[in-house]
Amino acid sequence: MKILNCPLNGPRNILEFSYGGEFHPMPDPSRCGSKEWAEYIYFAENQAGLVTEWWYHLASSYWFLAQRNTITDEIVRTFEVNEVFSERVEFSTQPEGDQNNG
Amino acid sequence: MPFGLLKFGLKKNYPGNHRFTPANKALKNHYDVVIIGAGGHGMAIAYYLVKYHGVRNIAVLDKGYLGGGNTARNTAVIRSNYLTEEGVTFYRESVRLFQDLSNEFGFNIMMENRGQLTLAHNDAAIRSFRWRAEVNQHLGVRSELVDRKTIRELVPDLNLSEEARYPIIAGLWHADGATARHDAVVWGYARGACARGVELHQLTEVQDITVTRGKVTAVETNRGRVECGCAVQSVAGTSSVLGMKAGIRLPIHSYPLQAMVTQSYKPVLTPHISSPQLHVYLHQTSRGEVVIGGGTDPYPLYNTRSTLEQKESLAAAVIELFPYLSQVRVMRQWAGITDMTPDYSPIMGLSPVKNYYLDAGWGTWGFKATPICGKTMAELVATGKVPTLIQPFELERFYRFEQINEAGATAASH
Numbered sequence: 001m002k003i004l005n006c007p008l009n010g011p012r013n014i015l016e017f018s019y020g021g022e023f024h025p026m027p028d029p030s031r032c033g034s035k036e037w038a039e040y041i042y043f044a045e046n047q048a049g050l051v052t053e054w055w056y057h058l059a060s061s062y063w064f065l066a067q068r069n070t071i072t073d074e075i076v077r078t079f080e081v082n083e084v085f086s087e088r089v090e091f092s093t094q095p096e097g098d099q100n101n102g
Numbered sequence: 103m104p105f106g107l108l109k110f111g112l113k114k115n116y117p118g119n120h121r122f123t124p125a126n127k128a129l130k131n132h133y134d135v136v137i138i139g140a141g142g143h144g145m146a147i148a149y150y151l152v153k154y155h156g157v158r159n160i161a162v163l164d165k166g167y168l169g170g171g172n173t174a175r176n177t178a179v180i181r182s183n184y185l186t187e188e189g190v191t192f193y194r195e196s197v198r199l200f201q202d203l204s205n206e207f208g209f210n211i212m213m214e215n216r217g218q219l220t221l222a223h224n225d226a227a228i229r230s231f232r233w234r235a236e237v238n239q240h241l242g243v244r245s246e247l248v249d250r251k252t253i254r255e256l257v258p259d260l261n262l263s264e265e266a267r268y269p270i271i272a273g274l275w276h277a278d279g280a281t282a283r284h285d286a287v288v289w290g291y292a293r294g295a296c297a298r299g300v301e302l303h304q305l306t307e308v309q310d311i312t313v314t315r316g317k318v319t320a321v322e323t324n325r326g327r328v329e330c331g332c333a334v335q336s337v338a339g340t341s342s343v344l345g346m347k348a349g350i351r352l353p354i355h356s357y358p359l360q361a362m363v364t365q366s367y368k369p370v371l372t373p374h375i376s377s378p379q380l381h382v383y384l385h386q387t388s389r390g391e392v393v394i395g396g397g398t399d400p401y402p403l404y405n406t407r408s409t410l411e412q413k414e415s416l417a418a419a420v421i422e423l424f425p426y427l428s429q430v431r432v433m434r435q436w437a438g439i440t441d442m443t444p445d446y447s448p449i450m451g452l453s454p455v456k457n458y459y460l461d462a463g464w465g466t467w468g469f470k471a472t473p474i475c476g477k478t479m480a481e482l483v484a485t486g487k488v489p490t491l492i493q494p495f496e497l498e499r500f501y502r503f504e505q506i507n508e509a510g511a512t513a514a515s516h
């Protein structure tokens with residue numbers, strides 16, 4: 001059994017978690033162009049080596065980050081999101097310039 | 103005929119399925135075409151280029167040995183019952199080429215038309231099968247929704263009990279489903295290509311790619327620098343890593359895909375059986391082994407280790423379908439690294455680098471595409487024009503948000 005050390009729930013079977021994708025700063029969807037948005041949602045570094053990625057604990061709906069070696073499958077470190085986000089990120093839901101059109 | 107067979111049988115140099123071993127040659131410092139990766143795909147591209155387009159100065163480079171990547175590791179399911187028009191048309195053409203491949207090579211690839219039965223355990227699956235059957239039939243692919251009675255006739259030993267955890271309620275029968283000896287396919291292409299002057303260099307790793315003013319000019323290998331007129335990458339699991347060396351970021355994640363095979367038993371099972379709900383598929387080879395595969399590992403990794411969890415889950419699913427297999431012994435297990443795209447369709451054709459061509463994103467389903475991929479990619483390299491059949495699969499589709507969604511037809515059916 002492979003163990004992942006969850007920052008909230010402690011060491012658990014990795015099958016209790018879901019992989020959530022590579023960690024990339026998200027562009028603001030209402031401001032960025034479609035090329036940048038496509039790059040963000042579809043494209044990946046997919047590196048062989050040390051990577052930072054999102055993980056999710058299914059039972060407790062808890063998102064966190066992990067550093068993992070994608071060659072040796074060693075989970076080097078897991079940490080809470082507040083290490084990279086110091087404040088809540090707000091995104092407007094309407095495209096720039098459309099704000100007044102309802 | 104029997105005497106002829108006897109003569110072959112007693113001969114020391116049995117002319118049958120010899121493994122193809124390329125001659126060792128010095129690496130030249132220039133080739134017109136450099137193909138990176140000597141799997142089925144790379145060798146097929148070389149074969150069609152030299153045989154049908156007269157391009158001679160070709161090198162195929164592989165960091166390991168001929169056909170030692172996913173070509174050696176796949177479970178050899180060949181089928182064309184996909185969901186999208188683009189996919190069905192493309193794979194249909196590949197299945198057609200497979201039918202004639204032994205003649206093309208003068209070498210037996212052991213093509214067997216066994217049919218494939220995909221199982222529905224719920225209403226949603228029936229809806230999707232009905233949809234696939236309609237699309238398939240419209241495009242001339244043999245595919246039909248079948249009931250439990252027909253399933254029992256097709257596979258008498260299948261567990262059709264209503265007491266099962268997930269009872270089987272219907273199936274998608276694909277008479278065109280087939281299998282072939284995967285090694286023979288790559289050896290056939292390699293033999294044909296090398297006989298016509300293609301150079302195959304094993305243990306030759308491409309470590310860097312030189313791009314000058316938007317064009318590839320050379321590749322750096324562990325055996326030195328090789329200049330090239332153009333280059334093609336066919337490296338499956340390591341597509342992203344190699345692509346980055348040419349400055350190309352791809353919409354790919356690399357996941358291990360595990361499989362296993364039992365010892366040989368008497369022939370009991372003819373068609374391929376696949377259950378998307380149980381995440382398992384299996385068939386019995388002509389040698390009698392039961393080949394068992396499923397879905398990819400749950401997270402990306404560049405490591406072909408095996409896990410007990412996956413083996414347990416495959417075994418549990420197989421025993422649910424065929425309870426009598428509970429006593430069989432697993433003989434081998436292995437994994438390959440699969441290059442998965444978000445829409446479960448490949449990435450073929452042009453790239454942002456002008457003379458650098460992509461043959462990637464084949465994930466868990468690319469063996470069946472080997473002939474048609476070779477043929478169309480060779481046409482592209484030789485003429486510079488993207489063949490109609492592969493236009494929908496270009497990398498650009500992701501920037502246009504025009505994915506070719508095969509998710510429903512590909513997961514755990516390969």
Ligand SMILES: Cc1cc2nc3c(=O)[nH]c(=O)nc-3n(C[C@H](O)[C@H](O)[C@H](O)COP(=O)(O)OP(=O)(O)OC[C@H]3O[C@@H](n4cnc5c(N)ncnc54)[C@H](O)[C@@H]3O)c2cc1C
Nearest residue numbers: 139141142143165171172173176177179308438468469470
């Ligand atoms: C367990 C498993 C089961 C599968 N089952 C099926 C199935 O039933 N049906 C189906 O259609 N498909 C299946 N597939 C998928 C199929 O195997 C692949 O899509 C297909 O074999 C890809 O062929 P290829 O020639 O592109 O890649 P490969 O055969 O992997 O060849 C790529 C080659 O590139 C070489 N290479 C990599 N990097 C470099 C470099 N930097 N320099 C030089 N050489 C390099 C590698 O050594 C390798 O030999 C399965 C895959 C796996 C792992």
